[in-house]
């Protein structure tokens with residue numbers, strides 16, 4: 226734990242369902258290896274995770290079971306510890322490498338920029354030489370320019386104590402937004418390749434382990450892999466580890482094929498256990514189960530939970546390596562001056578824990594205050610649009626630091642503008658991007674398919690942030706056209722057969738998945754999450770309500786990440802602008818700069 230981390234609050238806990246083969250799973254950590262310094266519930270750091278894993282390994286060695294660690298990508302972008310250094314990631318790789326991870330894969334965030342995928346090539350792949358897998362990912366060798374697999378396509382290994390023979394794969398979903406130094410092969414092509422067809426037919430395999438930056442639910446990619454394996458091996462157990470959607474989730478394909486997704490931002494250490502697998506070695510002390518079984522637990526990443534599940538206490542918990550890594554994180558945070566405050570937030574602002582629009586909504590704050598104040602300088606009537614996915618996390622009342630700017634918005638894209646756009650067209654762009662009004666997403670997509678777009682790397686609903694970190698069934702939908710699955714606000718908190726009756730006192734995740742509603746280790750009081758639009762926008766230097774005084778032409782300013790969609794929407798509205806017709810706005814400042822400048826000017830700290 227970092228010295229400034231708030232101490233966890235004790236809460237009723239569910240027990241770790243230990244088995245024959247046990248897994249700890251992290252995903253979408255996005256640089257939060259220092260833990261959450263404003264939220265006691267998630268305040269343990271990467272050093273603590275190292276100590277925790279060490280205790281569980283000892284338990285496995287003592288009772289003859291096994292423990293494997295998995296990480297399924299998006300380790301970068303989203304926290305000062307990674308983003309504030311120059312070059313980015315200067316400290317992260319040396320911190321991360323001290324955990325003994327058995328299977329590790331790449332996420333999409335490792336690939337948006339060529340320097341981040343080159344970092345994988347130069348740092349993370351060599352640091353995890355025995356465990357990095359890239360089943361559908363190639364990279365241009367930075368020295369020769371030749372395309373090569375980022376890491377081996379699959380691995381075969383045998384567990385230490387039980388002698389369970391495993392074939393493991395490492396996939397990325399069919400991602401299109403990568404820089405041009407990597408190639409992500411669509412999963413439907415990978416599963417047809419000879420090496421994959423051969424690998425799933427290797428004899429003497431007890432378990433297929435599919436790790437990937439791929440959601441476990443509604444996932445064409447994982448469904449394809451499941452079917453491909455089942456076509457070759459009708460009954461060999463399969464275990465999936467997923468990621469990308471930032472949720473806690475568990476999916477049962479069938480009795481012998483199940484998988485976990487373990488949240489986001491170092492909030493969750495996913496635990497999955499299997500029993501009843503074929504084993505070469507005897508001596509198992511854990512009770513035999515009849516047949517194959519899987520169990521799961523989503524551990525809140527704080528010391529109260531970690532002590533409890535490892536049977537340790539404040540004196541016995543930290544290992545030497547764990548302590549050194551926590552110290553290295555502390556040092557890096559100091560070097561980067563991450564606690565330096567630009568100002569102090571007067572209240573909390575929520576990305577998806579408050580309805581949008583509302584006074585507590587981060588997106589309302591952005592469009593009502595930050596964007597108009599930032600872009601009003603030139604006096605030109607403008608509409609300013611950003612995708613809501615550019616915003617990644619909440620703001621808490623109190624000091625708003627260098628770290629906070631990267632938690633809230635870490636990306637490097639700047640703003641661009643199309644000048645002198647007819648107001649009638651410009652004023653409809655936001656509505657189109659949000660799939661509201663008479664013209665729907667499908668119409669825009671049809672246009673894209675006719676080749677009218679220029680690049681089209683992102684899907685329209687990718688402009689929004691990942692859905693809040695809850696199962697879809699617990700999300701409060703504000704746009705009924707979008708997600709028919711969502712519950713309405715009137716519905717009561719989820720309750721189910723597995724929920725223990727202790728009164729929850731800590732707000733947090735109340736996960737409902739294919740195993741039921743008893744997956745969270747901490748019995749939480751339910752938090753409400755709300756859906757958000759794809760984009761928000763502000764009218765600057767004119768009043769959109771004043772119909773008679775509407776400008777004829779305006780500047781349309783937008784976050785560069787949404788450029789393809791903005792130009793496509795304009796074209797759909799009868800106005801043709803090419804990329805070359807647009808220009809850089811705000812001297813290349815990023816959203817991170819915009820927010821830190823605004824906070825410095827408007828949110829003074831009272832001493």
Ligand SMILES: O=c1ccn([C@@H]2O[C@H](COP(=O)(O)O)[C@@H](O)[C@H]2O)c(=O)[nH]1
Pocket residue numbers: 299333334337469470612613614615616636637638686687688689690691786
């Ligand atoms: O430069 C960028 C890169 C990404 N985004 C937003 O992030 C999501 C992807 O994040 P995940 O954690 O992989 O879900 C993307 O869809 C965008 O909404 C961005 O705004 N700018």
